[in-house]
Amino acid sequence: MTGRLLLLGLVVVALGLFNAGPRPTSADKLKLVYQWTLLRSPNNDSGSDSKVVFTANNAAPIDAGDNFNAYGNLPMGVTHHKGFLYVTIPRRRTGIPATLNVIDLARNPSVNGPVLQPYPNLLFNSLRSDLSADPKRIVSVYRTQVDRCSRLWFVDTGHLEYPGDAARQVQRPALWVIDLTTQRGERRFEIPPEMVEFGYGIPNIEVDVDANDCGRAYAYIPDYEWQRLYVYGLSENRMWRFEHNYFSFEPRYGDFNVAGRRFVWRDGIFSVAVGGRWEQSATERTVYLHSMASTSEIAVSNRVLQNETLARLGNGVYASAFRHLGSRGPNTQSTSHAYDPVTGVLFFAEVNRNSIGCWNTNRSFSPDNHGIVHLDNEEMIYPADLKIDTEGDLWVISNRLPIWIYSRLNTTEVNYRIWRQSAFRAAAGTICE
Ligand SMILES: *[C@@H]1O[C@H](CO)[C@@H](O)[C@H](O)[C@H]1NC(C)=O
Ligand SMILES: *[C@@H]1O[C@H](CO)[C@@H](O)[C@H](O)[C@H]1NC(C)=O
Ligand SMILES: *[C@@H]1O[C@H](CO)[C@@H](O)[C@H](O)[C@H]1NC(C)=O
Ligand SMILES: *[C@@H]1O[C@H](CO)[C@@H](O)[C@H](O)[C@H]1NC(C)=O
Numbered sequence: 538m539t540g541r542l543l544l545l546g547l548v549v550v551a552l553g554l555f556n557a558g559p560r561p562t563s564a565d566k567l568k569l570v571y572q573w574t575l576l577r578s579p580n581n582d583s584g585s586d587s588k589v590v591f592t593a594n595n596a597a598p599i600d601a602g603d604n605f606n607a608y609g610n611l612p613m614g615v616t617h618h619k620g621f622l623y624v625t626i627p628r629r630r631t632g633i634p635a636t637l638n639v640i641d642l643a644r645n646p647s648v649n650g651p652v653l654q655p656y657p658n659l660l661f662n663s664l665r666s667d668l669s670a671d672p673k674r675i676v677s678v679y680r681t682q683v684d685r686c687s688r689l690w691f692v693d694t695g696h697l698e699y700p701g702d703a704a705r706q707v708q709r710p711a712l713w714v715i716d717l718t719t720q721r722g723e724r725r726f727e728i729p730p731e732m733v734e735f736g737y738g739i740p741n742i743e744v745d746v747d748a749n750d751c752g753r754a755y756a757y758i759p760d761y762e763w764q765r766l767y768v769y770g771l772s773e774n775r776m777w778r779f780e781h782n783y784f785s786f787e788p789r790y791g792d793f794n795v796a797g798r799r800f801v802w803r804d805g806i807f808s809v810a811v812g813g814r815w816e817q818s819a820t821e822r823t824v825y826l827h828s829m830a831s832t833s834e835i836a837v838s839n840r841v842l843q844n845e846t847l848a849r850l851g852n853g854v855y856a857s858a859f860r861h862l863g864s865r866g867p868n869t870q871s872t873s874h875a876y877d878p879v880t881g882v883l884f885f886a887e888v889n890r891n892s893i894g895c896w897n898t899n900r901s902f903s904p905d906n907h908g909i910v911h912l913d914n915e916e917m918i919y920p921a922d923l924k925i926d927t928e929g930d931l932w933v934i935s936n937r938l939p940i941w942i943y944s945r946l947n948t949t950e951v952n953y954r955i956w957r958q959s960a961f962r963a964a965a966g967t968i969c970e
Pocket of ligand 3: 881899
């Protein structure tokens with residue numbers, strides 16, 4: 538049994554490598570947009586960004602006794618919208634001036650080391666010197682999402698994930714919605730304690746907006762720690778949650794081997810992607826989701842997720858609405874995934890094989906129908922986030938996280954990279970075409 542599985546694994550890996558290699562009709566790989574050895578302090582940049590007008594005051598008090606900690610500023614998430622990249626730096630070390638940042642593509646033509654600007658400004662991102670709660674500020678953000686109505690959505694975990702005893706919950710986790718056109722905060726929703734006690738297990742967010750009505754929108758918020766899915770309704774201004782065994786890690790797939798570091802992770806539900814039609818329904822959409830320490834993909838109708846009554850009835854009533862599609866194949870453990878509505882392809886950031894994977898949702902779900910768009914054991918180490926913008930471009934950030942955690946980044950090498958490719962061209966020439 539094990540021998541056959543191993544053989545199957547080797548065959549699939551070999552096929553995967555072949556897919557990634559040069560072929561006449563091979564996919565266009567992702568193109569490098571930016572790269573850094575380490576990030577630089579935003580205070581060192583003289584050009585203040587005139588687009589950012591969130592509040593009048595862009596000056597901030599010195600952040601809780603911190604000096605800029607270049608090594609601690611590890612970028613994690615990337616989202617693109619109309620020429621601006623929103624880049625997050627979760628506060629896992631001291632000395633991080635801003636957890637939410639922006640890069641203006643037009644003003645940063647060089648691929649090397651652009652400076653991140655706090656978004657919408659430094660004050661909004663600053664910790665109070667006594668580390669007290671402040672609902673007008675954010676503490677730590679992992680990943681963001683932009684919807685078709687030009688709104689930036691994210692969860693501030695409210696948690697300082699500092700090593701050892703220094704870790705602390707500064708304030709309640711909160712969902713934010715910022716209108717990128719007016720630069721105004723449109724909504725702040727404090728996640729109630731009945732949903733979750735602490736915010737530190739919230740890595741990601743997906744937004745599902747009605748095709749005709751920006752006021753009707755839902756946020757799907759995974760929690761890998763407590764293995765739950767929170768759903769927030771914008772018009773309801775309420776949150777409810779789902780629990781399911783499928784939100785758990787899979788014990789057989791918790792072993793990671795990244796850039797020579799072996800480690801075991803137990804991260805549950807991590808990424809949610811709104812896909813195309815649910816079966817033959819004209820109104821329901823398929824929502825895909827997966828755990829990080831897992832190779833399975835799960836599907837559910839968005840009508841199920843949007844039904845608070847159903848959520849309250851409990852797992853015994855809704856459990857069968859979640860479908861286990863199958864395994865994506867060996868070493869396909871994935872952080873973020875995202876759906877491109879034009880091609881119908883789901884793209885995966887695959888952290889256990891330094892690759893970007895794909896599956897055409899119009900084909901049957903099997904490892905054979907999963908392809909590799911881009912694989913690079915040097916430059917694509919740990920793709921931490923993958924998002925698709927409203928123009929159909931794929932954006933990826935790779936950050937060598939396991940080396941940062943378990944050993945030490947080589948600070949003379951490039952460690953962080955942001956990549957881009959049109960979803961259509963990325964899928965072309967692969968099994969996902
Ligand atoms: C600016 O950068 C230099 C070198 O990169 C560093 O020594 C200095 O501390 C930085 N200044 C601020 C205010 O962060
Ligand atoms: C929500 O779920 C409940 C319980 O299954 C059901 O009675 C109700 O019709 C559902 N509402 C919608 C809008 O589907
Ligand atoms: C999916 O495939 C079927 C059969 O090949 C085809 O009729 C249909 O148009 C495809 N749908 C999409 C969205 O590509
Ligand atoms: C860091 O990277 C540089 C360039 O690749 C290499 O010459 C150097 O040996 C590396 N340092 C360590 C400690 O690995």
